[in-house]
Amino acid sequence: MSTPRQVPSTTARSAAASPETELSPPRRPGRPRSERARQAVIQAASELLDEVGLRATTADRIAARSGVSKATIYKWWPSKYAVAVDAFLSEMAGTAPAPDTGSAREDFRLTLRGLMRFYSGASGRVFAQLVAEAQTDPAVAAELRDHLVAERRSLVAPIWQRGVARGELPAQVDPEVGLDLIFGPAMYRLMAGHAPLTDTAADAIVDAAMCGLSR
Missing domain, CATH: 1.10.357.10 (Tetracycline Repressor, domain 2)
Structure with a gap:
């Protein structure tokens, strides 16, 4: 299982962001992520990627499947692609x-x-x-x-x-x-x-x- 990772600064990311990533709120400091919630997001993303593919897998769908709020997901990952990578x-x-x-x-x-x-x-x-x-x-x-x-x-x-x-x-x-x-x-x-x-x-x-x- 992959471990929580350090994320490049939002300044570096925004310089070459796509329309998808431009709409994604940056990660912000806050409470440490819940491992149970992280696992739920990873599992939901894996299932959706297999079922509907990369393009159709959205943060809204991941949130609905995992039970973790979209706002919380965006605190931990800058885009759906980052969730997919994990x-x-x-x-x-x-x-x-x-x-x-x-x-x-x-x-x-x-x-x-x-x-x-x-x-x-x-x-x-x-x-x-x-x-x-x-x-x-x-x-x-x-x-x-x-x-x-x-x-x-x-x-x-x-x-x-x-x-x-x-x-x-x-x-x-x-x-x-x-x-x-x-x-x-x-x-x-x-x-x-x-x-x-x-x-x-x-x-x-x-x-x-x-x-x-x-x-």
Whole structure:
């Protein structure tokens, strides 16, 4: 489950806000969020995203489904896209955790398998909508990059570090490039739809990447 996160300032967000985000009240300091209410909002958002998609999921619908007021939701998240990102993070934490098996190859294989399962399901199709939305809305792109992508990469970075320490991976390779080689193909397959998102595909990608990196 994702933990409450620090949010960029409203000044930074408003500079590139879309009509959707311009209408969203900024987060304000106040009482700490109730974990039960936060969970209710995340659950409601996840259900709505699967049922009606990203565009039709609104703060009003999330509020009605969760029982948490719209005003309270906007105190904790700046837009529906921020709620969606937290919902995706929560689901990814369950489907694609970062294990520590003692082998970088096995850790990457298990993590990529989980990511493939997420991408190949209903949530993956909605996630693709979020990625598409980010191409034309800088505020959505920042939300996706600074929270979901950054948090996921911080979870898998230790796999690379342990692999280097054990001599499984070359220390001279930029970890950011190495992680792109391993996890980038899954996103490409999700968006292009040219190849399957399966456990077999995940294993083949990791094997090919590790073969090249270990030379």
